[in-house]
Amino acid sequence: MQDTVRSAALSIAYKQNHLFTMTKGKVDELPDKLERYAAISLHHCDFIEEFPRRKNYSRLRVLQIVNNNRRPKLPINFFKGVKELRVLTLTGIHLPLIDSSISCLHKLRMLCLEQCCMLDEELSTIGELKSLRILSFSGSDIKSLPDELSELKMLQIFDISNCSKLKKIPYGVMSRLASLEELYIGNTWIQWEDEEQTRQSKIALLSDLKHLNQLTTLDIQIPNVSYLPKNLFFDKLYSYKIVIGDLSSFVETDFKMPEKYETLKFLAVQLKNGSDIHSLKGIKMLFEGVENLFLELNTVHEKHNSAHEAHNIVHDLFYRLNLKGFPYLKHLWIVNNSTIQSLINPKDRQYPEKAFPKLESLCLYNLKMNEICSCKLSEPSFGKLKVIKINLCGELKNVFSISMVRLLNVLETIEVSECKSLKAIIGVGPQSNPEKTELATLPELRYLKLQSLSD
Numbered sequence: 001m002q003d004t005v006r007s008a009a010l011s012i013a014y015k016q017n018h019l020f021t022m023t024k025g026k027v028d029e030l031p032d033k034l035e036r037y038a039a040i041s042l043h044h045c046d047f048i049e050e051f052p053r054r055k056n057y058s059r060l061r062v063l064q065i066v067n068n069n070r071r072p073k074l075p076i077n078f079f080k081g082v083k084e085l086r087v088l089t090l091t092g093i094h095l096p097l098i099d100s101s102i103s104c105l106h107k108l109r110m111l112c113l114e115q116c117c118m119l120d121e122e123l124s125t126i127g128e129l130k131s132l133r134i135l136s137f138s139g140s141d142i143k144s145l146p147d148e149l150s151e152l153k154m155l156q157i158f159d160i161s162n163c164s165k166l167k168k169i170p171y172g173v174m175s176r177l178a179s180l181e182e183l184y185i186g187n188t189w190i191q192w193e194d195e196e197q198t199r200q201s202k203i204a205l206l207s208d209l210k211h212l213n214q215l216t217t218l219d220i221q222i223p224n225v226s227y228l229p230k231n232l233f234f235d236k237l238y239s240y241k242i243v244i245g246d247l248s249s250f251v252e253t254d255f256k257m258p259e260k261y262e263t264l265k266f267l268a269v270q271l272k273n274g275s276d277i278h279s280l281k282g283i284k285m286l287f288e289g290v291e292n293l294f295l296e297l298n299t300v301h302e303k304h305n306s307a308h309e310a311h312n313i314v315h316d317l318f319y320r321l322n323l324k325g326f327p328y329l330k331h332l333w334i335v336n337n338s339t340i341q342s343l344i345n346p347k348d349r350q351y352p353e354k355a356f357p358k359l360e361s362l363c364l365y366n367l368k369m370n371e372i373c374s375c376k377l378s379e380p381s382f383g384k385l386k387v388i389k390i391n392l393c394g395e396l397k398n399v400f401s402i403s404m405v406r407l408l409n410v411l412e413t414i415e416v417s418e419c420k421s422l423k424a425i426i427g428v429g430p431q432s433n434p435e436k437t438e439l440a441t442l443p444e445l446r447y448l449k450l451q452s453l454s455d
Helices: 002-015 033-034 118-130 147-151 193-210 281-287 308-312 316-319 434-438
Strands: 019-023 041-044 062-066 087-089 110-114 135-136 157-159 181-182 219-224 239-244 265-271 292-297 330-339 342-344 359-368 371-372 387-392 399-402 414-417 424-427 447-451
Touching: 157 316, 265 281, 330 414, 371 399
Parallel strands: 019 041, 041 062, 062 087, 087 110, 110 135, 135 157, 157 181, 181 219, 219 239, 239 265, 265 292, 292 330, 330 359, 342 371, 359 387, 387 414, 399 424, 414 447
Antiparallel strands: none
C-alpha cells in the first residue's frame, strides 16, 4: 500500500512537470531552481559534504532520498525549510530526529524511515506528527517503540518489519491506534531476557491487537504456538501472512515466503514435539478461508504410551482439519510428520467428497503417508491441480488412485523422489475395471520427474 501511495505521488508530480529526479549523481548544493518543484527524488546519489545546506522549499510536497551505501547524515534543522511536506521517504540515512526538526512537519501524511540509523530516545518526536496516515521503520536499527506513538490516532498503515534489533513494543500502544488498517511485523522477533516474561508479553501484545477494529491486513511472525491468546481475531482479516514457529531453516522444498505487500491469506504453522493441532481452535478457524497453507507437524521421537500416540495422529488431514474441503486453498505444503496417514481418508462417509476445488500445487515432504486419497471424489475436487511434488515419503505406494485421475484435467507437473515403496504413479486396485484403467490419462502433463525410487 505505501509503495503504491509513494509511486502515485511521484507519478502525478512528474506528469505536472513538478518532479525533479536524480539517480547516481553528485549532489553538492541543490540549485535554487528546485524551489519550483513539488517533488524531489534522489536515488543512490553521492552527497558532497553530507546533505546540502538548508533552503526554503515552500512548494515541496514529496521528498524521497534513497541511499544504500554509506549513511549520509542530515544537518541540523533540515526540515524547517520544507514545512509543506506531505510525503517523506528516507532510506539508508543517518537520522538524528531531534536535530532534524522533523516535528515541525505537521502536514505530513506519509513517513518512511527505512534502513535508517536512529536513536530510540528520539522516536518520541514522531508522536507530534498527528496527521500521519502511513508510518514505516522497516529495516531500521530501532530497539524499542515509544509510548508517544499511541498519539497517532489517524495512522492507517504501520510497518516495523525486518527490524532485527527491535525488542520492545509497550503494551497498550497498539490498541490505541484506533484507525489502523494494515500492520506489518514480519521478520521482526520481539525479545525479552526472561523466557516466561517473553511468553506473557507476547500474549499481551497479540491480545492488544484484537482491539484494532479497523484492521484488515496483518503480517506477523509468532515464535511459538503457546504465545497465542485464547480469543483470536485473525479470521476477520481480509489479507494476512501469519507464521507460527521458525521456518527459516527449512529449505528442502520450493517453499518461499510471499511478498510483504502481496494480498492473500497465508498461514504457516510449525508445531514442535507433542503439540496437538486439534486443540488449536483459533488456528483451525483460518483453514476455511486460507489460500496458502504450510504445515510442519514435527513428531515426537521419544517413546510414547499408546494413548498419547493415538491422540497426536492425524489420520486424515482433510476430514480432521476442515470439513468444508479447504474451499479457497491454492497452495499446500505438508512436511516432517510420521503420523499423517492420508490426505483424504474419511470414515463412515456414504457420499463422494468434494475437496480442494482450487488447489493448484501440492508438496509433500518427509511423511509416512501411505496414500493421498482412499475414497471417491466428485468434481470439482483437485480440478485445478497443476503441480504435485513428493519427496521422502517412504511408505507411499502410489501417487493417484485410478478414480482420482479423471479429475486431474489440468495437471502439468509430477515430481517424485526418495519414495522407496512407490510401485506406480496411478494405483490400480484389484476391483478396477480394465477398460476404465486403459482410458486413464493426464491430458495436460508436461513434466515428469522420477528419482531414487524403489529398485
